[in-house]
Amino acid sequence: MNKIPFNKSPVVGIEIDYIREAIDSKYLAGDGVFSRKCEATLENMTGTKKALLMPSCTAGLEICAMLVNIQPGDEVILPSFTFVSTANAFVLRGAKVIFVDVEADTMNISPSAIKAAITPRTKAIVVVHYAGVSCKMDEIMGIAATHNLFVIEDAAQAIGNSYKGKALGTIGHLGVFSFHETKNITSGGEGGALLINDETFIERAEIIREKGTNRKLFLRGNVDKYTWVDVGSSFLPSELQAAYLLAQLENKDKILQRRLELWKTYFEKLSILEKSSLVTLPIVPSYSSNNAHIFYLKCKDIEERTALISYLFERGVMAVFHYIPLHTSKCGLELGEFIGEDINTSIESQRLVRLPLFYELTNEEVSYVCENIIKFYDEIKNGRI
Known part of the structure; x- marks a missing residue:
């Protein structure tokens, strides 16, 4: 691969x-x-x-x-x-x-x-x-x-x-x-x-x-x-x-349809991990449609996320985390203010991993990514990570 x-x-x-x-x-x-x-x-x-x-x-x-x-x-x-x-x-x-x-x-x-x-x-x-x-x-x-x-x-x-x-x-x-x-x-x-x-x-x-x-x-x-x-x-x-x-x-409809096919494949193949309470998969509420812009999963914590990203990278898969909350940044602290309690922003953002998702991605590549994510959690369960 x-x-x-x-x-x-x-x-x-x-x-x-x-x-x-x-x-x-x-x-x-x-x-x-x-x-x-x-x-x-x-x-x-x-x-x-x-x-x-x-x-x-x-x-x-x-x-x-x-x-x-x-x-x-x-x-x-x-x-x-x-x-x-x-x-x-x-x-x-x-x-x-x-x-x-x-x-x-x-x-x-x-x-x-x-x-x-x-x-x-x-x-x-x-x-x-x-x-x-x-x-x-x-x-x-x-x-x-x-x-x-x-x-x-x-x-x-x-x-x-x-x-x-x-x-x-x-x-x-x-x-x-x-x-x-x-x-x-x-x-x-x-x-x-x-x-x-x-x-x-x-x-x-x-x-x-x-x-x-x-x-x-x-x-x-x-x-x-x-x-x-x-x-x-x-x-x-x-x-x-x-x-x-x-x-x-x-060609918008063709592009979006293909991305949605890939998104659904990720969701189906990784649902086994969510059912085992190992990861959290994306939720699309009933009031929203889904243009499959991002497929992400959430790990247990930032340490597990870092390990997963490294594990995938070693096997030729580029997965990434996303935004670091702005209120924790240098300019965010100087030019803004966080109001209320940070219940979800920091904790949830530290768990989030974005997986490859683009128009030319193949079904075989999605399967390869999912297989390696499942292997990662198998190795955790068996104490090898």
């Missing part, structure tokens, strides 16, 4: 044709034909009022912070178990990030922890749909409505997933997708999208994205010249990225 990497970017085969077409068009800057096709596809797929391509999901979060007018002294509530971009986007605007606990079963932000962390300075709640599995959006939107707060969905991992039939990224006021190479769908290594669900944000989002100018209005003929009208930056991906992304979006 050759080495099994943790990830390979998906390739469906027509990306190069679209890239060549973009090159032949002699138009490679952003917002060309391929960008517009991608945005229309995302709008039709999700039902969002407006989709705008981004150079990254991080950039999308930064625009979200600007759109909800984050100011120095504002507080933004988010899970500590997330990628640093979720916090950075708001810290850059002067906010204090308020970290709260996650729920053990899904690793998603706890609604009760959100409620306990709200103060008069709270401006927004950022939810992260971990592994693509939905947060409890009815409860969270209800809390936000009661306290007049914005909700931003970090749906970086959640393309193709839904909450009670509604696309993730379209339930809060704003949402973001990632098209990084580790995600189910990629735009050639980096990329993202902003989903605008409150139409009052659309015009300003277009201005911020175009360096603070009203160029979009000019191109549509709404104004006779364009000028600098707001703060902004360059948030447009190139047509080459959009061309790659369109090929992926057109």
